[in-house]
Structures are given as C-alpha cells and as structure tokens.
Amino acid sequence: MTRINTRDELIALRKKCIAAEKREKRKILVCAGTGCVSGGSLNIYAALKEKMAKEGIACEVELAADPHEDVVGLKKSGCHGFCEMGPLVRIEPEGWLYTKVKVEDVDEIVASSIQEGKPVERLAYKQNGVIYEKQEDIPFYQKQTRKVLEDCGRIDADSILEYLGIGGYRAFEKALFDMEPADIVKEISDSNLRGRGGGGFAAGTKWSQVARQKTTPKYIVCNGDEGDPGAFMDRSVMEGDPHRMLEGMMIAGIACGANDGYIYVRAEYPMAVARLRTAIAQAEELGLLGENILGSGFSFRMHINRGAGAFVCGEGSALTASIEGKRGMPRVKPPRTVEHGLFDKPTVLNNVETFANVAPILLNGADWYKSIGPEKSPGTKAFALTGNIQNTGLIEVPMGTTLREVIFDIGGGIRGGKKFKAVQIGGPSGGCLTKEHLDLPLDFDSLKKAGAIIGSGGLVVMDEDTCMVEVARFFMHFTQNESCGKCVPCREGTKRMLEILERIVNGEGREGDIELLEELADTVTNTALCGLGKTAAGPVVSTIKYFRDEYEAHIREKRCPAGACQKLKRFTIDPEKCRGCSKCARNCPVNAISGEVRKPFVIDGSKCIKCGACKDNCAFGAVKEG
Amino acid sequence: MNVKELYQKTDGWLDSFGREERSLIAVLQAIQEEYSYLPREVFPYLAKEMNLNEAQIYGVATFYENFSLEAKGKYVIKVCDGTACHVRKSVPILNKLRQELKLDDGRKTTDDQLFTVETVSCLGACGLAPALTVNGEVHAAMTPEKAVALLAELRREA
Numbered sequence: 008m009t010r011i012n013t014r015d016e017l018i019a020l021r022k023k024c025i026a027a028e029k030r031e032k033r034k035i036l037v038c039a040g041t042g043c044v045s046g047g048s049l050n051i052y053a054a055l056k057e058k059m060a061k062e063g064i065a066c067e068v069e070l071a072a073d074p075h076e077d078v079v080g081l082k083k084s085g086c087h088g089f090c091e092m093g094p095l096v097r098i099e100p101e102g103w104l105y106t107k108v109k110v111e112d113v114d115e116i117v118a119s120s121i122q123e124g125k126p127v128e129r130l131a132y133k134q135n136g137v138i139y140e141k142q143e144d145i146p147f148y149q150k151q152t153r154k155v156l157e158d159c160g161r162i163d164a165d166s167i168l169e170y171l172g173i174g175g176y177r178a179f180e181k182a183l184f185d186m187e188p189a190d191i192v193k194e195i196s197d198s199n200l201r202g203r204g205g206g207g208f209a210a211g212t213k214w215s216q217v218a219r220q221k222t223t224p225k226y227i228v229c230n231g232d233e234g235d236p237g238a239f240m241d242r243s244v245m246e247g248d249p250h251r252m253l254e255g256m257m258i259a260g261i262a263c264g265a266n267d268g269y270i271y272v273r274a275e276y277p278m279a280v281a282r283l284r285t286a287i288a289q290a291e292e293l294g295l296l297g298e299n300i301l302g303s304g305f306s307f308r309m310h311i312n313r314g315a316g317a318f319v320c321g322e323g324s325a326l327t328a329s330i331e332g333k334r335g336m337p338r339v340k341p342p343r344t345v346e347h348g349l350f351d352k353p354t355v356l357n358n359v360e361t362f363a364n365v366a367p368i369l370l371n372g373a374d375w376y377k378s379i380g381p382e383k384s385p386g387t388k389a390f391a392l393t394g395n396i397q398n399t400g401l402i403e404v405p406m407g408t409t410l411r412e413v414i415f416d417i418g419g420g421i422r423g424g425k426k427f428k429a430v431q432i433g434g435p436s437g438g439c440l441t442k443e444h445l446d447l448p449l450d451f452d453s454l455k456k457a458g459a460i461i462g463s464g465g466l467v468v469m470d471e472d473t474c475m476v477e478v479a480r481f482f483m484h485f486t487q488n489e490s491c492g493k494c495v496p497c498r499e500g501t502k503r504m505l506e507i508l509e510r511i512v513n514g515e516g517r518e519g520d521i522e523l524l525e526e527l528a529d530t531v532t533n534t535a536l537c538g539l540g541k542t543a544a545g546p547v548v549s550t551i552k553y554f555r556d557e558y559e560a561h562i563r564e565k566r567c568p569a570g571a572c573q574k575l576k577r578f579t580i581d582p583e584k585c586r587g588c589s590k591c592a593r594n595c596p597v598n599a600i601s602g603e604v605r606k607p608f609v610i611d612g613s614k615c616i617k618c619g620a621c622k623d624n625c626a627f628g629a630v631k632e633g
Numbered sequence: 634m635n636v637k638e639l640y641q642k643t644d645g646w647l648d649s650f651g652r653e654e655r656s657l658i659a660v661l662q663a664i665q666e667e668y669s670y671l672p673r674e675v676f677p678y679l680a681k682e683m684n685l686n687e688a689q690i691y692g693v694a695t696f697y698e699n700f701s702l703e704a705k706g707k708y709v710i711k712v713c714d715g716t717a718c719h720v721r722k723s724v725p726i727l728n729k730l731r732q733e734l735k736l737d738d739g740r741k742t743t744d745d746q747l748f749t750v751e752t753v754s755c756l757g758a759c760g761l762a763p764a765l766t767v768n769g770e771v772h773a774a775m776t777p778e779k780a781v782a783l784l785a786e787l788r789r790e791a
Contacts, residue, residue: 041757041771042760090759234755238755239759313658313662315658315662315700316697317696317697334693394720
C-alpha cells in the first residue's frame with residue numbers, strides 16, 4: 008500500500024476499492040469470528056482456497072489489484088452472529104448461508120455454488136421443516152436491524168481496502184475537512200447517542216465537556232474491556248469491523264482536540280487484539296493515522312493496551328489507572344474523567360459500540376439516527392443472546408424492541424421445549440426479568456424502571472431448571488472475586504452476601520437471611536465507591552423481588568424448587584424398579600445405602616452426601632433425584 | 634532459573650515498551666508469555682530499571698488475575714464459568730477435570746507440570762457454551778466426557 012497524502016488521493020483510492028468490490032462477481036465469506044474459528048472455519052478457508060486454485064478460479068485477490076475481473080472474492084469475515092450454527096459460510100450476491108460447514112463440504116460448495124451457481128440445499132438452515140436458503144430470510148435475521156454490525160460478516164476484517172470498498176473513512180474525511188469541531192460535537196449531541204457500555208450517559212455531553220477543557224494534551228479512550236460474563240458484542244465489532252471503531256475514535260479526536268487514542272482490550276480476546284493491531288498498522292501505512300493526516304495538520308496516534316484480567320477495569324477511573332501501569336482501582340469522583348482522566352488529563356471514555364455508532368451519525372445526520380428506536384434512547388443495540396435459548400448468537404435490534412421479540416422471534420424460544428423462567432440482563436451489575444416483563448421495551452429508561460440495566464448487552468436466558476438463588480450466588484461469587492478491595496462496603500459486603508447465599512443453596516439457610524441480604528444490599532448499593540459495588544447487589548435484589556418463594560423454599564423446606572442445587576437434592580430408590588443388585592450400595596462412598604440382595608434397597612437420607620454415584624451406576628433407572 | 638538470561642530478555646522488552654510506569658503491565662505480560670509465569674527474581678530488577686519500588690510491582694502483579702507467580706503446566710486448561718457457560722452446566726466439567734487430575738481450588742497444577750486447570754470469567758465464546766480453552770485454543774460445547782477424552786488426547790500428544 009502506498010501512503011496517501013491528500014483528500015483527493017483518499018477519494019480516488021476509495022473509488023477504486025468500491026469499483027473493485029462491485030466487480031467481484033461472487034464472494035465467499037467464511038466466518039472468522041472466535042466461535043466459527045474454534046469450529047474449524049480457518050481450515051475451511053484453506054480448503055476453499057486450495058480447491059479454487061486447483062479449479063483455476065482466481066480468488067483472494069487484494070481489492071486494489073488490477074485486473075479485477077472474474078474474481079471470486081474469498082474472504083475471512085467477521086462474526087455473522089449466528090454462532091450456534093457455525094462454522095458459517097456465506098455466498099454473495101445471492102446471500103446463501105451455509106451452516107455447520109465441514110472441510111468435506113468444500114468440493115460441493117465450489118462445484119455447485121461457484122461453478123454452477125446453485126445453492127447447496129443440505130447446508131442451508133432449517134427450522135420447523137422449512138429450508139432457508141438465504142441468510143436474510145432466516146427468522147433469526149429477519150427481525151434484526153443491523154446498523155453497528157452492518158458490515159461485520161460482509162467484509163474482510165484484515166483489510167483496510169475492504170473497509171474503503173464499502174465507503175469507509177468517509178465520515179472521518181467529512182469531519183476533517185468539512186466540519187468544525189463544534190459542529191461534530193453538536194451533531195453527536197443532537198443525535199442523543201447514549202453510551203453503550205452500561206449507564207447510558209449521553210456521548211455528546213462527554214464530548215462537549217472535554218472539548219471545552221483548556222488543558223492539553225487530551226485523550227480519547229475506548230473501553231474494550233468487555234468483562235460482563237455472557238457478553239461479546241464489543242469483541243465482535245473489534246474482530247469483524249475494527250476500522251469502524253477506529254474511525255469513531257479519530258472523529259472524537261478531531262471534535263475534542265485530542266491527538267492520542269488508547270484502546271483497552273480484554274486479554275481474553277486475543278483475536279480482537281490481533282485484528283486491531285493489523286487495522287492500526289494498515290491505517291498508519293496508508294497515512295490515515297500518524298502525523299499531519301492527509302495534509303490537514305491533524306495528527307492522531309493509536310495505542311493498544313491489553314487488560315490483565317480485572318473486571319473492575321471496565322470502570323472508567325480503574326481503566327485509566329490500568330493504562331497508566333497501576334493497579335486498576337477506581338477513585339472517588341468528582342473530578343470526573345472528562346476533567347481528570349488518563350494521565351490526569353481531560354479524557355473522552357466511550358465503549359466500542361458507542362464509537363462504532365459515530366461514523367454513520369456524521370454521514371446521515373442526527374435526525375436519521377433519532378428516527379431509529381425511541382427518541383430518548385435512539386439507535387440500535389447489539390445484544391449477546393445466550394443461555395438456554397435455541398439460537399445463541401449476536402443480534403442487533405432497534406432500541407425499544409420487546410424482550411418477547413428478542414427471545415421468541417429471533418432467539419427461537421427456549422431450548423429443548425422447556426419453559427421460559429427469567430432472563431438476566433446487564434450481567435453481574437444488572438438484574439433478572441421474568442415472564443411479566445416480556446413485553447417490556449428494551450431501552451435504557453424502561454429497564455431502569457424495572458430494576459435492571461442494559462449494561463453492555465448480555466442477555467442470558469434461563470429455563471425452568473435454573474435455580475434463581477443459585478444464579479444470585481453465581482453473580483455474587485463473581486462480583487466478590489472481582490471486588491478490588493479498596494472500599495469497605497464492597498469488599499466486606501459482597502463477601503458477607505456471598506456467605507449467606509452459599510449457606511442458603513447448601514441447605515443451611517436461616518430464618519431472617521432474606522432480610523439480612525436486603526439490608527446488606529441496600530448498604531452496599533448506597534455506600535460503595537464505584538459502579539461495580541453500587542450495582543453488585545442487583546442480581547440479589549431482583550431475584551428476591553421476583554422469586555422470593557424460591558428463597559423461602561430453600562430456607563424453610565430445605566428444598567430447591569428447580570431441582571438444581573446439588574446439596575438439596577434427595578435421592579430415593581424406586582422399589583418397583585429396583586432389582587436388588589446392590590451395585591448402588593457398593594458404589595456409595597459413605598455407605599448410606601443398605602438392603603438385601605434381590606430386594607429393593609433404601610438410601611439413608613441422613614448419611615447421603617448427594618454425590619449421585621448411585622444414580623450414575625444404576626442400570627435400571629431406579630434411583631430418583633428430586 | 635537462569636537469571637542472567639531473564640534479565641537480558643527483560644532488557645529487550647524494556648527497550649521496546651519503554652521504562653516508564655505506564656509500560657509495566659505490558660512488560661509483565663511479555664515476561665509471563667515467555668515463562669508462563671512471573672519469576673520473582675525479576676521484581677527487584679524491574680524496580681531498579683523502571684525506577685519504581687518493588688512493592689508497586691508486586692502490587693500490580695498480584696492485582697491482576699492473569700498474572701501468576703507460580704509456574705504453570707504445559708497445558709493450561711481454562712474452563713469458562715461465565716454466565717452462559719454456567720447455565721449450560723460448566724461446573725460438572727470443571728469438577729470432572731479436577732477429579733481426573735486430582736486438583737482442587739487451591740491446587741491448580743499437576744505434580745508432573747503437565748496440566749494447570751483454572752476458571753475464567755468469560756471467554757466471550759458464549760455461543761459455544763460450555764467452552765474451555767487449552768493454551769488459548771477454544772474447545773466448544775464441552776461435556777465432562779469430552780473433557781476426559783481431551784485429557785487423554787493431550788497426554789498422548791505430550
């Protein structure tokens with residue numbers, strides 16, 4: 008790639024890439040997101056390349072290369088979102104989507120789809136007896152509105168030319184040459200874009216506060232420390248469309264007068280780190296990052312910091328401390344990050360998805376953005392749909408879409424025909440929502456009223472077999488483990504709450520435990536130093552609110568209504584089915600089973616340690632658990 | 634531990650990342666990637682070179698979950714216990730692995746230094762739940778049985 012030095016050269020290169028992209032008569036997009044890669048998609052890519060070379064079909068040609076006629080564009084794309092069905096291969100222009108593809112399928116794909124132009128029906132997605140050849144027709148995709156993830160899965164994430172080929176860096180160019188910094192801030196403020204990382208704070212407000220500061224240098228920081236268990240939206244954007252996020256950060260740099268951008272990425276996302284490094288290197292090589300970009304006088308440098316495994320670093324002041332090389336511990340606010348942020352300088356801190364929203368807002372205007380979803384929290388939101396749901400994956404819907412649409416229309420309902428029980432939204436800082444909330448619109452304000460938060464957008468669906476007390480214990484275990492220990496309410500409060508929850512699920516709950524949990528929750532929520540502590544009690548409070556009877560059953564009857572808590576299980580032998588073989592008694596580690604051979608055996612509940620060895624070893628299915 | 638070599642390599646990382654405090658995490662990450670843990674011998678050396686006190690470095694090294702002061706096994710198995718994996722039953726997989734390798738919450742590495750079993754809060758591979766990684770490579774839709782088969786496979790490979 009040769010460096011481009013002027014706006015005209017950028018326009019010319021983009022034109023060339025767009026034209027080349029159009030000339031590719033056919034594209035094969037092999038999903039190279041983390042999910043599909045672990046399913047072997049890179050081997051499929053290699054096999055496709057080899058097969059096409061054997062057949063003499065030109066593929067994998069760089070977009071700017073000449074000539075570009077009769078080329079099949081074979082690309083490693085970002086995440087398509089339908090992770091449950093991976094590895095995925097998409098064929099364009101028809102939009103055929105092949106699911107659960109194996110290396111052995113490659114010959115047939117090339118022969119029929121590439122050489123004959125026919126779909127391979129047996130690889131198409133099937134639901135309720137209907138075969139869906141085209142990706143867009145699949146119910147999972149039909150109800151989605153993909154704006155942020157629009158190009159994730161459409162382009163090769165490792166190539167800046169591909170990004171230019173879909174009109175990339177046009178918003179940056181506009182911001183650099185056609186707009187004043189104040190206009191950019193105004194456009195973002197007018198759009199009502201709210202931060203996608205948790206609290207939903209208005210991005211425009213942050214930007215204008217930083218733009219106003221006289222202190223220099225200023226910094227743009229991108230929070231890619233997506234630590235909520237059960238969330239992977241930001242990972243997919245970083246892996247699948249990294250330039251879109253970089254472009255948003257660069258625009259923020261122009262708007263606020265900053266010349267350095269820092270991206271803080273979780274260490275658990277090695278592929279995202281690699282793709283971002285490639286993207287930054289390519290942007291530097293082209294001259295879109297660095298000194299005096301396109302001769303405009305504006306300079307911008309991009310840095311990557313890898314996290315080292317601390318959930319609390321998702322909190323703004325902890326994150327900046329971590330970039331500074333310190334322990335990631337939050338500090339008392341104010342002063343806020345916009346005044347005293349990274350290296351004690353004014354800092355814009357937004358998350359990945361927020362920055363990915365910036366470029367289209369500048370190109371299409373604030374009014375366009377506000378036309379999507381409710382006016383107070385416009386735009387779309389990406390959600391990671393996981394748990395006991397049919398179609399696991401990454402989805403994007405307009406704000407205000409109901410939970411019912413997300414879970415049942417897009418998600419395809421609960422796995423294995425089970426009943427829906429609850430959905431945990433917002434991770435360990437969020438809360439659970441139940442059947443009565445199914446028609447609740449998903450937006451910042453409605454969720455807050457219901458006692459949950461959007462958080463970064465994890466939606467973990469739980470079925471009737473999930474014990475809500477155990478879910479609360481699980482989240483408290485997580486938060487307690489991640490508490491940095493700086494403030495007493497969070498350090499001690501979460502520990503005590505965890506102890507109480509542990510004794511409840513172990514069948515040692517006492518009368519008054521629920522009230523004690525509520526009291527501790529109230530104290531921690533009101534007195535903790537940072538967001539982690541302030542929201543730590545969310546799962547406990549919401550599960551008590553909606554599933555108090557489950558807590559009571561654990562405490563008073565020593566019974567788990569969902570039958571999930573191991574220590575509360577009761578093993579019994581069905582005398583009708585027991586043949587008296589004595590195998591269970593021989594396998595019982597505590598000699599709790601007795602009986603005479605050829606007569607039904609009995610389990611002594613007072614000795615039983617609920618290990619389940621009897622059940623695992625019974626050849627007649629006579630041991631019942633409940 | 635060849636301390637001379639450790640210092641030499643550390644010099645290389647200090648040269649490329651810089652000797653300011655802000656480079657500390659990156660330097661520690663590089664050391665850990667090379668040695669799979671942080672040898673304590675490096676702390677006084679880093680303190681001198683980076684003009685920090687040793688307690689600061691020790692503080693950072695013990696604050697972050699990814700840093701380990703103990704040597705790890707040849708195969709580091711991380712069982713994901715994020716929410717999505719948890720509700721799809723990741724705990725039985727962890728228990729099975731620990732049972733097979735005679736490990737527990739306190740003992741994470743086998744005596745033969747072949748396996749380390751840890752948990753991780755979320756790999757972001759929720760679509761593949763329950764998932765685990767072996768030296769960073771994701772294994773999807775695991776079961777206790779598959780985990781045992783995986784151990785056997787790794788033992789053959791070793």
